[in-house]
Amino acid sequence: MNSPQGFIIDSNHFFEIAKNGYRKASEGFEIQRQHDAIVAIVFSAFTLEAFINELLAIAKNVKESGVNESSLDLLINAIEENDGYKSTQNKFFLASQALESQFDKGQNPYQDFADLFRLRDCLVHLKPEDLIEASDNQESRFLGRRLARKLRSKGIVQQYTSIESITLLISTAKAAKWACKTASNMANTILDQISTKILPQDHEVLIVYREIFYFSD
DSSP states (O other): OOOOOSOOOHHHHHHHHHHHHHHHHTTSOTTSOOHHHHHHHHHHHHHHHHHHHHHHHHHHHHHHTTOOOHHHHHHHHHHOOTTSOOOHHHHHHHHHHHTTOOOOTTSTTHHHHHHHHHHHHHHHTOOSOOEEEEOTTSOEEEEOOHHHHHHHHTTOSOSSOOOOOHHHHTOSHHHHHHHHHHHHHHHHHHHHHHHHHTSOTTOHHHHHHHHHTOOOO
8 A cells, every 4th residue: 555645735625615705795784694704704713723733744744855954843843732732822823933933912913813713712612691681771781702892893793783692793794804814814924934944935835825825805
């Protein structure tokens, strides 16, 4: 039996699903619940989860090809889970450290990246925490998550409702676009870091991934 060559690039498939979700959401109306927007958001996060794990395979392949660069070992150790579970956020941050270009957690693209994964976790592990409180004068006020307020400050949430349901608020084409752009920016930032430490700018792997993570609205 021949040894397997290469690996399947799932991030490409996931990002195509995310971008298709954005395209469909952008064809609708902001006042409607855009189910396709949620698809775009969740699969943008899936895209980055797949990409960072693919990066581990890339680093190992480059090392096996004979490239002698200390950053490779640091990158492999940053992403591998031999010493226990590492979250996707942690893998990206450690990878940037290994490539000597540490993300600033208070700035983009990392800040949007962190918010995307908070939103992804909220959707995947959704709990009935959106409460309605009736006051003495029979007026109702909606108590949503703090995440909803933070996303509202980005200008990407539903503008035509006071209901703080997270699934309703982020069901917009703007949220879908933000998610896809966040995935593109985060991946391309890592690719830029790789091109300065490990692989030349015109390396085939970098060209392929730049094509994958190209996003234009």
